[in-house]
Amino acid sequence: MRIVIAEDNVLLATGLELLLTSFGHEVAEVAGDGEGFLAAVDRHRPAVTIVDVRLPPEFRDEGIRSAIKARRVHPGLPVLVLSQYVEQTYASELLSSSGGGVGYLLKDRISRVDEFLEALDRVATGGTALDPDVVAQLLARQTQPLSTLTRREREVLALMAEGHDNATLAKKLSITNNAVHKHIGNIFAKFELTEPDAGHRRVRAVLTYLEAR
Incomplete structure (x- = not known):
């Protein structure tokens, strides 16, 4: 390219x-x-x-x-x-x-x-x-809205921020695809992200993550 x-x-x-x-x-x-x-x-x-x-x-x-x-x-x-x-x-x-x-x-x-x-x-x-390394520094700051997430949800969000897809998330965390989907849904709900476009919501979730500093 x-x-x-x-x-x-x-x-x-x-x-x-x-x-x-x-x-x-x-x-x-x-x-x-x-x-x-x-x-x-x-x-x-x-x-x-x-x-x-x-x-x-x-x-x-x-x-x-x-x-x-x-x-x-x-x-x-x-x-x-x-x-x-x-x-x-x-x-x-x-x-x-x-x-x-x-x-x-x-x-x-x-x-x-x-x-x-x-x-x-x-x-x-x-x-x-x-x-x-950027993700690690942000994750160390336990501020709103990150404090509303469970440990596993923070792990999922951190990998989302790195840019990994659901299949890679499941592999890295040794959990099922259904479990990944459930955790992401919980993250969207806690961040009050209601857009129908899942791709856009992933970006918004990452932005919320970045802005919690």
Whole structure:
């Protein structure tokens, strides 16, 4: 699939490009700043984008701002954001930008090639991929509405936040698909998510999870 990368670190950008091309993907362009990224997206209309949170000139939140802007111009544009540290606000803001097709991973996750590529594929197909370390930090904060969930429901929600489907949830937790469905239904009820679209409710549940900090 065609990919646009926004990364100012030449070594990391080169490594990403080599990794992705070795697995049959096409890196259409590597941009070094937010403006270059937006222009590259317009030119290439990629299947998915990879964006560093911090880009020139100030190395604060230029990357995430550019990603959100790109998704406004190109609704549904899949964006996988990379960050050096856990920055929970950025994860929440990106997911709030519109539906699925978004991911937030720590850069260390790239070295786990299979996990990284799986997350990238999930984002490209409209799913979500949230770094387990971000999930762990959020789960440690026992605030409303998380405090209303049982231990098992928190485990299910944490895996949902990482972007796993029901079959994977069942496998990871060693429970049946019916049990997963029941736990997710309980989460929706406790979060008062009544939309008929289950996919949208999953995203809303994850957003509620992220915002409980």
